Amino acid sequence: MQQFTDKQIELVTAFAAQATIALEITRQVQMELAHATRVVAMGHLTGSLAHELKQPLSAAAVNADASSLWLMREPPQIENAKQSVQRIIEDVDRASAVIDRVHNLVKKAAPRTDTININDAILEIMTVVHGEVVKNRIRVQTQLSDSLPRVRGDRVRLQQVMLNLIINAIQAMSGLTDSIRELRISTESTKEEVRVAVRDTGPGLSADNLQQLFEPFFTTKPSGMGMGLSICRTIVEEHGGRLWANENEPQGALFQFALPPTDRADLDQIDASLGTSRY
Numbered sequence: 001m002q003q004f005t006d007k008q009i010e011l012v013t014a015f016a017a018q019a020t021i022a023l024e025i026t027r028q029v030q031m032e033l034a035h036a037t038r039v040v041a042m043g044h045l046t047g048s049l050a051h052e053l054k055q056p057l058s059a060a061a062v063n064a065d066a067s068s069l070w071l072m073r074e075p076p077q078i079e080n081a082k083q084s085v086q087r088i089i090e091d092v093d094r095a096s097a098v099i100d101r102v103h104n105l106v107k108k109a110a111p112r113t114d115t116i117n118i119n120d121a122i123l124e125i126m127t128v129v130h131g132e133v134v135k136n137r138i139r140v141q142t143q144l145s146d147s148l149p150r151v152r153g154d155r156v157r158l159q160q161v162m163l164n165l166i167i168n169a170i171q172a173m174s175g176l177t178d179s180i181r182e183l184r185i186s187t188e189s190t191k192e193e194v195r196v197a198v199r200d201t202g203p204g205l206s207a208d209n210l211q212q213l214f215e216p217f218f219t220t221k222p223s224g225m226g227m228g229l230s231i232c233r234t235i236v237e238e239h240g241g242r243l244w245a246n247e248n249e250p251q252g253a254l255f256q257f258a259l260p261p262t263d264r265a266d267l268d269q270i271d272a273s274l275g276t277s278r279y
Ligand SMILES: Nc1ncnc2c1ncn2[C@@H]1O[C@H](COP(=O)(O)OP(=O)(O)O)[C@@H](O)[C@H]1O
Pocket: 164, 168, 169, 172, 200, 202, 203, 204, 205, 209, 213, 218, 219, 220, 221, 223, 224, 225, 226, 227, 228, 229, 230, 252, 253
């Protein structure tokens, strides 16, 4: 067996330490990037979220006026004032629920592993994009299987995948002039996998685009970052699944991802890969 000199050992040790630092920095940068793209994704929604917040807040203001009017009556109308105050509480609760949903998606959180009902995760995302859907006059159809097994993973990251796919679909359709704008989201399961499909009726994917969609920084949008799909694919793969794209029939794009149901997933493997998650 070959003996190493002290000098060689010292060099290798120093090198290993450097490599560890470099890896740690890369991981840090990747997590920052993932967070940034999540914030960018939410940025697309700010207009419609502002609208969703404004509604309960103006209702609260109206109810506050009402309650002070009831109290200024001679004699003060306590019961009516109490009702108006109760309405203020409900309005404010509604506003804070909107903020909570956004905050959950945007905050920097350590990776988690939960047992997730994908249908619930989708419905929550649909409430977040609701304003954007209305603004772009898009018809939404959901077909969620009612016997969907649960999957293992990080709820926020999987929601990030859905959010990206849905925002891409909305953006793809926002330029359509007279054809129908339809977003169809469906879930189904086989013995091996839980599958989610996002279909739109936008311009679809050219053969050229299909080649490059998932590459980092590939974008055809003037202010696109081109990281969305690349991050989506990494997240899905970290969950032991796969993500792919096809042409939708008769028109548009079809993105699908499939995850192993908990009883078939290698849970330890998924937990381990999320523990060192890049996104
Ligand atoms: N639903 C879709 N319909 C048509 N093209 C799409 C769709 N989703 C993604 N693409 C194409 O893939 C590219 C990369 O998407 P993505 O990685 O999310 O980055 P970005 O949205 O910042 O451009 C888009 O610029 C677009 O050309």
